[in-house]
Amino acid sequence: MSMSDSFIHDLRQALGDDQLLVHEQIEPRYKTDWSKASVCEPVAVVRPRSTEAVSAALKVCHAHGHPVTVQGGMTGLVGASQANDGDVVMSLEFLNGVQEIDATASCMTVWAGTPLQLVQEAAQAAGLYFAVDLGARGSCQVGGNIATNAGGNRVIRYGMMREQVLGLEVVLADGTIVTSLNKMLKNNAGYDVKQLFIGSEGTLGVITRAVLRLHAMPTETTTVLCALAHQDAMVSFLRRVRSMAGPSLLAFEVMWPDFFSFMTERVPGNVSPFERSDVMAVLLEVATGDAGLANDVLEGLLESALDAGELTDAAIAQSGKQADAFWRIRDSVSEFPLLFAPYASFDVSLPIQSVCEFVTTLKSQLAKDMACAQSLFFGHIGDSNLHIVVHVPGPRQTFPKDAIDAAVYELVKQYHGSVSAEHGIGTRKKPWLGYSRSPAEIEVMKVIKKALDPGQILNRGRVIDF
Ligand SMILES: Cc1cc2nc3c(=O)[nH]c(=O)nc-3n(C[C@H](O)[C@H](O)[C@H](O)COP(=O)(O)OP(=O)(O)OC[C@H]3O[C@@H](n4cnc5c(N)ncnc54)[C@H](O)[C@@H]3O)c2cc1C
Known part of the structure; x- marks a missing residue:
């Protein structure tokens, strides 16, 4: 029996046939993640139905030193659940409920x-x-x-x-x-x-x-789409909203003008409630009703921001349908693969005070280095989290991904931000981890990984190696 035959034999002994897929039983969905950036050939897929079955499968992989890629819904955006050729895929889909x-x-x-x-x-x-x-x-x-x-x-x-x-x-x-x-x-x-x-x-x-x-449960929520007078008004508007809405503030999503006009002009079904579409917009959601902000306080908040010159306009959603339509403008990012390819997307954090300066600097730097680059900015700015999408027209093969990565992450480092706000490191951001974590922090990560997974079988090659 070959080593690989004995490995599969041991997995089968541990799990039985119904929790193990091999060869042609392995469906394409286990071979590629949401991004479809690459396709792999796993040696087996295990689909445990109990904690004990997860344990039994890992005991076999550990004994054989065999790498395992753990898969959830595969919507991660940094390549962490994308298996490598020859891995065992462990899918959690049946451990459900x-x-x-x-x-x-x-x-x-x-x-x-x-x-x-x-x-x-x-x-x-x-x-x-x-x-x-x-x-x-x-x-x-x-x-x-x-x-x-x-x-x-x-x-x-x-x-x-x-x-x-x-x-x-x-x-x-x-x-x-x-x-x-x-x-x-x-x-x-x-x-x-x-x-x-x-x-x-x-x-x-x-x-x-x-x-x-x-x-x-927030009993009642109100969604407001606001047009900022200029990008520098964002920070003072956020401060105003925080102090007047307090714990009733549920979301503060910012869309820079290029992003807002892209979403309202190019994505079918999305409509700007403002006269112009090239506005810098803030999508605000607050808890209202008995347990939240009184309507007159919300109106007072918006009026004070208009009077202070932070806003030029604000549209309060009049129905759940209109609130959904406002959110759809922000959430239409899933249209990028269709409408904006080839592109590179980024999820970074920056000190809130520096976000606008960062956006202006990056935009002009990209325009200088790549004359036809188009960049869109949006994000959960109340949490310091900026998303960036950069498109350069032309075939995918010549897309200057490395140059764009370097431009973005060098600037993030310069502004003392984080190369990953919420998506993680996976494989795609691994080269940049040292831009946001000190050598001492990285050393501690290695010590922990070594202690818990000395054979480096779990998600080998992601986040950190030792
Ligand atoms: C349209 C879209 C919008 C998104 N919006 C956001 C957003 O607003 N905020 C945000 O944070 N992310 C966002 N994401 C990214 C993604 O949805 C999240 O990272 C999500 O938490 C990944 O869950 P998943 O089940 O798909 O994990 P996967 O993609 O399957 O796995 C992600 C990582 O978790 C590991 N993993 C999965 N399950 C387990 C487990 N049971 N035990 C141990 N490790 C496990 C995998 O090995 C991998 O390293 C978005 C993605 C898409 C496609």
């Missing part, structure tokens, strides 16, 4: 393979609210959200995924099961081990279950 909703403790226990949208709907059905929300909600899984410490649209009010996780169950590279399904908000008994796995992009362990924090 809500185990318990505890209304008294205001939390829910879910399997890692549960789609985010299903988690949101289950919380809502229990009269509660799960606070992480992002465009890929229908496809991404809660385990992937935890592994990437996902952010999204509500961070300004509720924090990132890390803030929503009370407990975790994780299987280590050698198959050890660590069950820590804590439900308490306070638990300072020694190291908070779960924090290591949140945002570790599957490099330290496989998340199988999680206890998630739930919040009171």
Whole structure:
């Protein structure tokens, strides 16, 4: 028996036939992620139906020193769930469902393979609210959200995924099961081990279950699309909104003029509520009704911003349908592959005070280096998170990706920002990790990886090597 035959034989012994796919049984969806940037040939796909099956599969891979790529919904944008040729793919799709909703403790226990949208709907059905929300909600899984410490649209009010996780169950590279399904908000008994796995992009362990924090449902929300007078008004408008809306502020999404006109002129169905489409827009969402901001306070806020010259216009959504239409302008980023290819996209963080200067500098630098480059800017600016999309007309083969990467990340470094705000490092940002983390921080990451996965079998080549 060859080494590879004996490996598959051991996997089959551990899992049985129904949790293992090999050869032609492996469907194309396991071979490429959302970006479709590359296609691989895994040696096997394991689809465990229990924590014990995850453990059994990892014990075999650990014993054989065989690399494993962990896959959730595969919507990650840094190539971390894209397997390499010859890997075992571990798909969490069958470890799916809500185990318990505890209304008294205001939390829910879910399997890692549960789609985010299903988690949101289950919380809502229990009269509660799960606070992480992002465009890929229908496809991404809660385990992937935890592994990437996902952010999204509500961070300004509720924090990132890390803030929503009370407990975790994780299987280590050698198959050890660590069950820590804590439900308490306070638990300072020694190291908070779960924090290591949140945002570790599957490099330290496989998340199988999680206890998630739930919040009171925002009873009523109001969406407002605002036109800023100029980009420098953004920071003072944010300060004004924060101080007047307080905890009622649910979202503060900024769209620079090029982005806003692209979305309202080129994406069918999107319409600007303003006379002009080349405006710098802020999409504001606030909790209103009994538990939120009174309507007259919201109107007062907008009037004071108009009087102060921060805004030139503001449109308050008059219905749920109109609010959805405003959000669609911001969320139409999924149209880029169709309308803006070839392009490079970036997710970076910057100190809020520097965001506008960064945008102006980068725009002029790109225009100087690549005369026909078009760049669009938008983001969760209340959380310091800027997204950048750069398009250069021409065939994909000659697209100057490396030059654009270097221009963006050098400037991020110069402004003391982060090369990854919410998407992680994966493989695509690995060369730039040292721009945002010190040598001492990187050394600690290596020590942790070495301790938990000495054979480097989990998501080999992602984030960090030692
Ligand atoms: C249209 C669109 C909009 C998006 N918007 C946002 C946004 O606003 N904010 C944001 O943060 N992200 C956003 N993303 C990125 C992506 O949706 C998130 O990173 C998401 O959290 C990934 O979840 P997933 O289940 O698809 O994970 P995958 O892509 O399958 O995996 C991502 C990483 O997590 C690991 N992983 C997955 N499951 C597990 C597990 N159970 N245990 C251990 N490791 C695991 C994988 O190995 C990989 O390293 C967006 C993506 C798209 C396509």
